[in-house]
Amino acid sequence: MSRPFFYHCKCEQPDFQRGVGLIEVLVTLLILSTSLLALGAMQTRSLQFNQGAYFRSQANIFAYDLLDRMRINVKNIKSYTSELTHVKETETPVLTPLAAADLHAWRRNISAELPNGKGGVDCDDTTKICTLTIEWDELNSSGEDAENKTTFTYSARL
8 A cells, every 4th residue: 555645654743833832831931920920910009008998997096086085075175286296106195184195195196007197186166176187108109209198187076
């Protein structure tokens, strides 16, 4: 039985298909590595957003804390008005009067929990509306220093 002239007896693939398996593996590795880098970037952004949400939750808790303290001492509400300042943890606590002690403890908590945290209060004695402002530093991805500051403002009638 004679074989046609194009019939190859070898068990190898034709010359034009050599190396296709290696190229497929390289393309797969390229796609896989790109996907893993994207997942790593998403995980990093997720951690950054979660940290920011944690800081905002802490600021909300601190605002409610001071408002509760102010409701106890509502007769001296004007005494709580103060500028946006930072309290170092090494400063000695203020014990009297009650408004100064509350503000010092509040700012000390802010400084301990929020990076470069500052707190300030503005109260109107006639309307009994107080505005609390809490500011802290937060990293961003834009590189702009102006965007590193986050401000939380809360107003309430006591």
